[in-house]
Amino acid sequence: MEDRPYKILVVDDEPDLQPLVLQRMRRNIRAGRYTFVFAGNGVEAIEQLNADRSIDMVLSDINMPRMDGLTLLEQIPKVDPNIRSVIISAYGDMRNIRTAMNRGAFDFVTKPLDFKDLQVTIDRTLRHMAEWRDALTARDKLIALQNELDIASNMQKSILPTTFPVSPAYGVSAHMEPARNVGGDFYDVIALQGGRLGLAVADVSDKGVPAALFMMSSRTLLKGAAIGRNNPGEALGEVNDLLIENNETAMFVTVIYAVYDPETGTFTYANGGHNTPLVVHPDGSSTELPLTRGVALGVMPGIEYQQNTITLEPGDTVLLYTDGVTEAMNSGNEEFGMERLRQIFADKPPQGPEEAHRDVFQAVHAFAGAVPQSDDITCLTLRHAGA
Amino acid sequence: MQTEWEWKDEAIVARVDGRVDGANAREFQQGLAAVIKASAGAVLLDMEKLSYISSAGLRVVLLAAKELRTQGSKFAICSLSASILEVFKISGFDQIVQIYGSQDEALAALNG
Structure with missing residues (x-):
């Protein structure tokens, strides 16, 4: 009154x-x-x-x-x-x-x-x-809030690549489905020297315009570091230190960043607090890559990020994803989880990079049913054809 | 989600239950802010009844840890379920925040 x-x-x-x-x-x-x-x-x-x-x-x-x-x-x-x-x-x-x-x-x-x-x-x-x-x-307040979320959503969409490099040696593809309340997932595919590829999937904590701004700077810094450094661990360390400057809000971003060399099939990854990649083999079996014990970026300065290298076999598909996949909920309050993710490919080995992430999204949607999506869902797939 | 707290010797023990996600992270933050304000030396966050925490919730824990460190206070969390512990391990936050198996163990360390 x-x-x-x-x-x-x-x-x-x-x-x-x-x-x-x-x-x-x-x-x-x-x-x-x-x-x-x-x-x-x-x-x-x-x-x-x-x-x-x-x-x-x-x-x-x-x-x-x-x-x-x-x-x-x-x-x-x-x-x-x-x-x-x-x-x-x-x-x-x-x-x-x-x-x-x-x-x-x-x-x-x-x-x-x-x-x-x-x-x-x-x-x-x-x-x-x-x-x-x-x-x-x-x-009026609601409209203002909605406008803010729309801005954030557009910022998020504008930075995601929608065309991907094509090569007889590999195929790469990615997709992101935003939640209604913008989270802050992003992915990137970066062409590096010597025909190598930098592959990133990341998830920014919190939502709205501040998170979208944080995502924009994370993505730009990562791209810069990826091009400047050969080594994924060093790239994450550099991005981490840069993000920490002026981060009063304690926002952080979890990142998995990998460098793939199509010639040798080597896949070197460093993990900043992100879900570990899954490698799916041509027979439908899959391997979770070991965690490298990295901390999310933007939390603590001076962290050294460990990295790990594996060699992909011809026909292997690497899946980078965010917790929007594994933590999708169904009406019974269950999480989608790692086992269901692996089961998708056990039933139907991946045919190609696009088909692989399409199958993941389909399975997650079928599982969630009418339960509204609470987090962005992102999935990036790389299929190594081999020489 | 609810946050309650009580004094145990020199430490405040705060208990959070249910789910903490983007929808109620702010509420969780306000609950912890009251605890931090009242605290005088040590805060323990008991997660025994916590069923889920999203990255927005982790950020609130991180903010609390930073704030308490600035104050010169101790901070720890305890009694994490296997799935919550997994979230802390994947994000690497188990390297940032002290984690104990039980409240007794944590209080012995904080009050000692």
């Missing part, structure tokens, strides 16, 4: 009404609950509403010279659609009452005026108006 008294405009050509209202409502006026202003007809009422934007409510007679109450009802929303009107009608005049209600009157009272009833009607109208105003404020 506002601190100032509600201001009610009384419109009637009957000069007796003004002293009567002031007299009968004097307690409420003295208590600071209402103030009254008066107009003699619809034209004067509109002039007053235009001149004084603090009027909350109109109480109007119907039959008046120059502009009657029913015409006034049509004019009020043009001045301010949030003003509520109550009509004073002759007792039993249902035709005019119905017209008034159709034209947006909130309520009516009948003549001769019963001031007790009038006060109840005024209070109800003002209460409704207060709730209406609260709802409007809430709606």
Whole structure:
């Protein structure tokens, strides 16, 4: 409720009404609950509403010279659609009452005026108006929030590559499905010297515009470090130290970053607090790569990131993903989990990089059913064809 | 999700239950902020009844750890279920925050 008294405009050509209202409502006026202003007809009422934007409510007679109450009802929303009107009608005049209600009157009272009833009607109208105003404020806040999330969502989409390098030696593909409340997953495929590829999947903590900004800088720093350093562990260490500068909000990003050499099939990865990659073999069996015990980036300076190298066999597919995959929930509150992820390929070995992540998304959707997606889901796949 | 707390000797023991995710991380943060404000030396976060924690929740734990370190207070967590412990291990946060198997073990270390 506002601190100032509600201001009610009384419109009637009957000069007796003004002293009567002031007299009968004097307690409420003295208590600071209402103030009254008066107009003699619809034209004067509109002039007053235009001149004084603090009027909350109109109480109007119907039959008046120059502009009657029913015409006034049509004019009020043009001045301010949030003003509520109550009509004073002759007792039993249902035709005019119905017209008034159709034209947006909130309520009516009948003549001769019963001031007790009038006060109840005024209070109800003002209460409704207060709730209406609260709802409007809430709606505005919601719109502002939605705008913010849209900005974040667009930022996120704009940085994800949608075309991928093509080679007879390998295939690579990736996909991200954002949750409704933007999280902050991203992936990247970076062409490096000597035909090698840098592959990254990352997940920023928290959501909204601050998380999206953090994601943008993480991605840019990672790309720079990837091109500048041959070694994934060193690249993550460099990004970590850069992210820590000015990170008062304790945001962090988990990253898996790998360098793949198509010529030798070597796959060297370093892990900053991220889910470990899965390697799926041509027969549908799979191997979880060992964790390298790295801390999420942006948390603590000076961390050295360990790395690990494996050699891919022809036909192996590496799956980099975020916890949106493994922590997707079904209606029974179960997580999708690692076992179900592996089972996808046990049943149907990957045919190609695109098919592989499509199968993952399909399985996760089928599992989650109608449960809304609470986190971004990202999956990057690399298939090593071999020489 | 709910956060309750009590004094045990010199330490405050805060218990969080249910799920902590993006939807209620702020609420969790406010709960911990009250604990941090009241604390005088040591805070233990008991996660026995915690069923799930997302990265937004981990961030709140991290913020608490940083804040308490700045204050010169000790901080630890205890009684993590296998799946929650896994989350701390994967994110590498087990290297940032002291983790104990039980409340007794943690309190002995914090109050000792």
